[in-house]
Each structure stands twice: as structure tokens, then as C-alpha cells.
Amino acid sequence: MTNLQKNFSKIYDQYINKIYRFIFLKVSSKEIAQDLSSETFLRGWKSFKKGDKIDNPQAFLYRIARNLVIDHYREKGKTQLISADYVNIVDPRINSEEKAILSSDIDTVKIALADLKDSYQNVIIWHYLDGLSTAKIAKMTNKSKPAIRIQLHRALKSLKTKLS
Amino acid sequence: MNTDKELIGKIRKLRQIEPSKDWVFLTKTQLLGEEIGRERISINFFPFWKMFWKPALVTVSTFGVLFGLFAFSQNALPGELLYSVKKMAEKGQAVFVSESEMPKYNLEIANKRLEDLNEIAETHQGQKLAQAIEEVEKSKAKAVKDISKIKDPKQAIEANQEIVK
Numbered sequence: 227m228t229n230l231q232k233n234f235s236k237i238y239d240q241y242i243n244k245i246y247r248f249i250f251l252k253v254s255s256k257e258i259a260q261d262l263s264s265e266t267f268l269r270g271w272k273s274f275k276k277g278d279k280i281d282n283p284q285a286f287l288y289r290i291a292r293n294l295v296i297d298h299y300r301e302k303g304k305t306q307l308i309s310a311d312y313v314n315i316v317d318p319r320i321n322s323e324e325k326a327i328l329s330s331d332i333d334t335v336k337i338a339l340a341d342l343k344d345s346y347q348n349v350i351i352w353h354y355l356d357g358l359s360t361a362k363i364a365k366m367t368n369k370s371k372p373a374i375r376i377q378l379h380r381a382l383k384s385l386k387t388k389l390s
Numbered sequence: 391m392n393t394d395k396e397l398i399g400k401i402r403k404l405r406q407i408e409p410s411k412d413w414v415f416l417t418k419t420q421l422l423g424e425e426i427g428r429e430r431i432s433i434n435f436f437p438f439w440k441m442f443w444k445p446a447l448v449t450v451s452t453f454g455v456l457f458g459l460f461a462f463s464q465n466a467l468p469g470e471l472l473y474s475v476k477k478m479a480e481k482g483q484a485v486f487v488s489e490s491e492m493p494k495y496n497l498e499i500a501n502k503r504l505e506d507l508n509e510i511a512e513t514h515q516g517q518k519l520a521q522a523i524e525e526v527e528k529s530k531a532k533a534v535k536d537i538s539k540i541k542d543p544k545q546a547i548e549a550n551q552e553i554v555k
């Protein structure tokens with residue numbers, strides 16, 4: 227394996243789950259999320275091979291993923307529908323009562339999150355799910371740290387309203 | 391009413407959303423495995439056979455697995471695990487198609503998606519129907535988009551006739 231492949235392999239291992247989840251939360255379909263995630267990494271790999279300067283692979287991959295999701299909805303004028311794919315996202319090791327509670331929690335938050343505007347979804351996913359600091363999100367989106375903090379606050383408030 | 395802490399706790403539960411491990415592995419093999427194969431076949435290994443027998447064996451095995459995977463995935467239908475492998479293989483082939491041949495290639499893909507849909511309908515696999523229809527629409531939209539780029543009117547008419555068929 228060449229160094230280039232080794233490096234991209236590490237990037238793939240590090241971000242595949244995050245990119246898949248990011249896309250899945252926006253398209254609500256396992257198949258489409260798989261399709262768009264593989265396309266994200268295919269495009270990333272092509273740029274990487276070409277020797278394009280990629281300072282921040284994470285930001286780069288998220289940018290591709292976001293554009294692909296936008297294209298996906300633009301292509302067919304789709305609306306975000308909630309599919310039955312959520313049923314398989316709960317840990318199979320826990321008992322059925324816990325599973326039911328957890329599943330309902332996840333479904334509720336998932337549906338409410340999908341109903342938020344795109345920029346709010348992004349900051350919530352990046353900060354609370356991927357664990358990115360506001361500084362990193364600010365760098366990734368070319369915004370100031372205070373702007374991200376405000377956006378995060380508004381996003382949470384909006385999510386809370388949807389859930390109440 | 392949720393407190394911020396409760397709400398954040400609920401959001402974090404979404405971390406359980408993960409792709410299947412099989413898909414993650416297959417996609418990685420598709421992405422980087424082919425590259426490994428292509429690179430290794432270019433090695434002039436005959437005079438150094440004894441020195442390189444291990445990498446050669448790995449290469450042959452990798453090819454064998456990949457070939458088997460490709461061959462097996464060709465019959466995969468939308469909604470099946472190997473379907474994403476089939477699509478990746480098609481995307482890989484598209485890299486070698488010239489720009490002028492791309493509309494024709496995309497038409498062929500659209501026809502394949504229609505065949506998939508027919509097979510699903512004929513074999514009454516209802517659960518796969520929604521994705522199959524989606525795939526048909528997507529491939530058709532892509533083919534139409536490419537046709538609009540054709541400058542030669544004769545070629546464009548031929549391509550349009552194909553779509554009407």
C-alpha cells in the first residue's frame with residue numbers, strides 16, 4: 227500500500243462513521259446515506275490522489291457531504307421524509323423495555339432534528355455528536371467563535387421548541 | 391419540558407447511528423483495494439519471484455476476492471448489501487468513459503436500473519420497490535442531464551429516442 231493509500235485509509239477509518247451519520251440524519255434513508263457517503267469518500271480520494279492541498283480533511287469531507295446532500299434534494303425537489311430505517315439503530319444488547327424507551331427517544335430527537343434548518347442541524351451534529359469544539363466549527367465554517375456559540379444556542383432552543 | 395442537559399443527553403443518543411461494518415469494509419475495499427491491485431500488477435515480478443512471492447500471493451488473493459465480489463454483486467438488486475458494491479463498480483467504470491461516450495454510458499445504466507425494477511416487480515420483492523424506483527428516477531435524471539450537454543443534434547436525437555424506448 228502506498229503512503230497515499232495508507233494516509234487516506236486512516237482518514238477513511240477516522241471519519242466514515244461521522245460522515246455516514248451526518249448524511250443519514252439529513253436524508254433519513256440507509257441506502258441513500260450509504261450511496262452519498264461512498265460518493266463523499268470517492269471524491270475525497272480523487273482529490274487526495276491528485277495532490278490537492280487538503281489542510282483539514284474533516285472539513286473537506288463534510289463540505290463534500292453537504293454539497294452532495296444539497297444536490298440530492300435539489301435534483302428531485304425532494305422533501306425530507308422520515309423512513310423506517312430508524313428501527314435498527316438501537317443497541318441490540320439492551321432489553322426490550324429499555325430498547326423501546328431508547329428507540330422512542332432517538333426517533334423523537336431524530337425527527338425534530340431533521341425538521342430544523344440546515345445550519346442548526348450542522349452545529350448540533352458537529353458539537354454534540356462529533357464532539358467538535360466551537361473553535362473547530364468556526365474554523366470549518368469560516369465563522370467567528372461567538373457566531374457559532376449563538377447559532378448553537380439558537381439551534382438548541384429551536385430543537386427544544388420542536389420537542390415540546 | 392426538557393432541560394438543556396436532558397436535551398443534550400437525548401441528542402447524544404444519536405451517536406448509536408452507525409453504518410453496518412460490512413458496508414464500511416466493502417466500501418473501503420472498493421475505494422482503496424482496486425488501487426492496490428492496479429499498482430501491484432504493474433510490478434515486473436518475474437525475475438524476483440522468490441523475493442516477492444508473498445506480496446504476489448496477497449495480490450492474487452486480493453484480485454480473487456475482488457473479482458468474486460464484483461461478479462457476485464452484478465446480480466444485486468436495490469436494497470441488498472452488495473448493491474452498493476455494484477454501484478461503486480459502475481462509478482469506477484465511468485472514470486474510464488470519455489466525455490462524449492458518457493451520455494450513452496448513463497443511458498445503459500438507466501436501462502440496467504429499469505431491469506432491476508422489473509426483476510423486483512416480477513419476483514414480488516415489495517420492500518425493495520421504493521429504492522428501485524428511486525434508483526430508476528435518479529439514473530434517468532442523470533442520463534437526461536447528460537443528453538442536454540450533447541452538441542451534435544443527430545447524436546442527441548438518437549439518445550432521446552433511446553430514452554423514449
